Each structure stands twice: as structure tokens, then as C-alpha cells.
Amino acid sequence: DVKVTQSSRYLVKRTGEKVFLECVQDMDHENMFWYRQDPGLGLRLIYFSYDVKMKEKGDIPEGYSVSREKKERFSLILESASTNQTSMYLCASSPREGRNEQFFGPGTRLTVL
């Protein structure tokens, strides 16, 4: 059974803390994505990576950075968490070939106090 796993389902952090969200996929996919999901706004792309050590900004990269040192792992970093980063964070992966059909992890609900 193919999987995308995320390191935490729920996370509570304080304003100003550095936050790491980890995502691992076991499908040998080249592409990996980080989204945030907020009510009424759908999924908004933060960053994506199409290869190891490669990254591209999505639609809302401000306040975030990413790291992809290994093909199976894509990390999202909040350098200094703020309350407006309280959200559901979803990681996804897709193969290079095909229609970019994405496989999602279960999400991390992050609350920043």
C-alpha cells in the first residue's frame, strides 16, 4: 500500500518558535508538494520540489522554507512561527511522468499560539 506520511497529526507551537514539518513518501516519486488548507480557500501551494535539492516557490512561500536532501523526504520549515500560520498542512507527491496525479498525506494541523 503506497503511502505519504507526515511526522505529526497535531502540533501546537508558540509564536516565534521554529517549526519543522516532515513528509516521507515510499513511491519513489520525483515531485513533492507542500500545501496549506484553510476554510473557503481550498489548497494553496507553498513550495514544491521536482527533484532532490531542487525547489520552487508556490503561491504563498512567504514565511516558509523547504528542504529536500533525499528523494523520499520533503521538509517544510517555519523559521519563526506566527499566529496566521495556524492551518492544516498537507504534503503530496506525484511521479514525474503522467498527469501530476497527487498522493496526499493525512495532514498536520498546526496551531500557533
Place this chain on the structure above:
Amino acid sequence: TQLLEQSPQFLSIQEGENLTVYCNSSSVFSSLQWYRQEPGEGPVLLVTVVTGGEVKKLKRLTFQFGDARKDSSLHITAAQPGDTGLYLCAGELDSSYKLIFGSGTRLLVRP
């Protein structure tokens, strides 16, 4: 920029009723995907439509891609409580790694 508009945003229906969800854009997509997301989980791909005018059926779900590849619809026949969830459409633009997601339709099917 919201390129994909979904309607309705919310839908609450009785078990056994039919419903249609719409996904509209002014952009042309090379393909369009539909996902369903259940509470506390990530979205799961239901179907991908590629050709203008294409119709795909998945049991009681019928998906259609518009002739101009700018819009799509999802029709559910005889809805069941298990159909409850958030339905998301996502468009693939040519020469892009990105998917453009709609804002979603939240469906509740009451027993």
C-alpha cells in the same frame, strides 16, 4: 488568483437524492482531477479527465470535462452517507508542475 471556481460551496441532502457539483474556469487545462477529502485525512484522487467532452463513470459518480477543457462537473446519483466529504477539483496547466485547486464543495448526505 482563484482560477477555479467551485459551486456550490455547501450541500446538504437526503440519502437517495441526486446532486451535481460544478468546477469552472476561464483557463484551459490539459487535464482536470477530482479528489474527495474526508475529515482528518488528506484528499484522495477519484478521477482524471483529459479530453474535452470526456465522460467518466465511477459507480454512482459521473465526471464530465467540458468541450473547451475549461470546466467540469461531478454528478452523484442516489447519494449515500458514505459520499459525505469535501470534493475538490484541480486543474493541470500545460508545462507546469502545479495543480490549481478549487475551493471545494462540502457535501453532507443525511441518512
